[in-house]
Amino acid sequence: MSTPYSAKIIDGNALAAQTRATVAQRTAALQARGLTPGLAVLLVGDNPASQVYVRNKVKACTDAGLHSVLERYPSTLSEAELLQRIEGLNKDPAIHGILVQLPLPAHIDAHKVIEAISPAKDVDGFHVASAGALMVGQPGFWPCTPYGCMKMLESIGYDLRGKHAVVIGRSNIVGKPMALMLLQQNATVTLCHSATADLKAMTLQADVIVAAVGKRNVLTADMVKPGAVVIDVGMNRNDEGKLCGDVDFAGVRLVAGYITPVPGGVGPMTIAMLLVNTLEAAERDAAARGLT
Numbered sequence: 001m002s003t004p005y006s007a008k009i010i011d012g013n014a015l016a017a018q019t020r021a022t023v024a025q026r027t028a029a030l031q032a033r034g035l036t037p038g039l040a041v042l043l044v045g046d047n048p049a050s051q052v053y054v055r056n057k058v059k060a061c062t063d064a065g066l067h068s069v070l071e072r073y074p075s076t077l078s079e080a081e082l083l084q085r086i087e088g089l090n091k092d093p094a095i096h097g098i099l100v101q102l103p104l105p106a107h108i109d110a111h112k113v114i115e116a117i118s119p120a121k122d123v124d125g126f127h128v129a130s131a132g133a134l135m136v137g138q139p140g141f142w143p144c145t146p147y148g149c150m151k152m153l154e155s156i157g158y159d160l161r162g163k164h165a166v167v168i169g170r171s172n173i174v175g176k177p178m179a180l181m182l183l184q185q186n187a188t189v190t191l192c193h194s195a196t197a198d199l200k201a202m203t204l205q206a207d208v209i210v211a212a213v214g215k216r217n218v219l220t221a222d223m224v225k226p227g228a229v230v231i232d233v234g235m236n237r238n239d240e241g242k243l244c245g246d247v248d249f250a251g252v253r254l255v256a257g258y259i260t261p262v263p264g265g266v267g268p269m270t271i272a273m274l275l276v277n278t279l280e281a282a283e284r285d286a287a288a289r290g291l292t
């Protein structure tokens with residue numbers, strides 16, 4: 001009888017702490033050259049989950065020595081007012097990154113708002129210019145969640161060349177950019193979604209599986225090839241109200257070679273990569289201003 005695997009855990013908290021420490025060092029070096037990286041976070045309305053996310057993002061910035069401002073607006077804010085504020089931040093030399101927390105109230109067109117952010121300050125990587133840069137392999141800001149997943153693979157020394165990666169979910173902020181990043185690292189990529197005819201047939205062939213769906217137990221042990229690397233992006237609540245991912249962690253960890261937990265996996269890495277993007281935006285600004 002074959003012995004079940006006991007997957008190694010990829011510890012997102014530990015990797016994020018390391019990443020944030022490096023950001024803090026580079027931030028201090030930049031400050032010595034006269035420039036402090038700055039992030040503006042805009043929250044419209046009072047969505048409780050969004051309030052937690054923005055608080056965590058701002059705190060992570062402050063802890064790493066970055067300047068950050070949280071601007072809260074009532075849900076009655078008009079689209080024109082929000083666009084005007086973004087225009088102001090685009091011109092503000094103290095701000096290197098602009099993040100508009102999604103979702104926005106229904107009367108505001110999120111696409112229009114994201115397109116109003118200067119691509120040079122698009123640290124969420126959601127602007128069409130950033131998406132296009134990723135698509136054609138040019139420098140630009142990568143969306144923080146899939147970028148964090150790539151860093152998790154890098155942290156275990158995983159060589160994607162020639163491997164089969166299966167991404168479940170095709171959103172513009174996770175699934176699609178994830179597939180492009182894996183492709184850029186020479187994986188053969190399959191992108192699955194709600195109309196995929198036989199998901200299990202796809203995942204069973206995968207060396208790497210990234211689950212980004214938003215539904216519990218989308219990936220169970222019988223769907224995973226022994227030794228595969230499983231990255232769980234999902235954020236859901238279980239019957240007890242506790243945070244859980246898309247992956248049946250208890251079952252899949254007995255089959256997979258590596259697995260990311262929820263909580264303590266992709267979530268902390270998403271915030272860490274936001275800091276990295278903001279720092280890099282500031283470093284580019286420093287280079288453009290000739291601050292050496």
Ligand code: NAP
Binds near residue numbers: 192215235
């Ligand atoms: P989304 O926009 O709702 O996209 C979900 C994707 O899953 C869609 O492409 C959908 O397919 C696909 N899907 C739905 N049911 C499926 C099924 N049964 N089988 C296969 N595919 C299915 O969600 P998202 O924004 O990408 O987020 C996905 C999850 O990641 C959510 O739980 C979210 O909370 C979490 N998340 C976590 C972080 C983090 O920092 N940890 C960051 C971002 C997102 P269709 O396109 O066909 O509808």
